[in-house]
Amino acid sequence: MRTFVLRARAAPTDSRKLLESVGRDAHAEILAHTLMNAIFVAQSHRPQVVVYLVLESTHDYSRTIRFEADALRDIGGFDERNLLSKVCKALDASIGMGKEDARSVEPGINVQTLSFERLVQQLAEDHQLFLMDRKGTPIHQQAFADKPCFLLTDHIPMPKKTIPGLERLGARKVSLGPTMLFASQCVVLIHHALDQR
């Protein structure tokens, strides 16, 4: 199982604002690109992949949308419009939810009003956490067990004060080289590195 968490700090939890932000400051397209590269390969999907999108620009609670590749049905295509429509459907389904509530959206997709910090605490119970960071251990030198979970952000960096807490949960920094990449590009390189093993 490979798990990816995209902490989308600028992404609105209002579906209309999310769509309006494509190509603008909040760059909602990052969500679609990351989903695409995490879940899909040519003519198929990757088995055993889970993606969490954590949208944090909100007036109430962060929304954590979980996509489980093996359970998705009728995803309808991998273009930005289609993938963002799934995100919007989850956001609309979450309207009115209380704190740390959960709803099923469609097969393979659910939404929770869960913060990044609480999500990562939960994942740390049975996953090995890796914080993607240019200054971390080169990925080809890093050992991986059977449930790695890779933590990424959108164009806004991980807040510095979050990092000691992640390290206390066991997160290790892993690098894909000195070039600053998009999260979606990191996902491709992570899959490639793990595919070689």
Ligand SMILES: C[S@@+](CC[C@H](N)C(=O)[O-])C[C@H]1O[C@@H](n2cnc3c(N)ncnc32)[C@H](O)[C@@H]1O
């Ligand atoms: C566009 S980058 C974030 C840029 C942001 N301005 C920053 O300074 O972190 C998106 C995500 O990819 C990760 N990332 C980008 N290049 C990387 C690299 N060469 N190795 C490891 N992670 C990388 C970042 O750590 C971040 O989680």
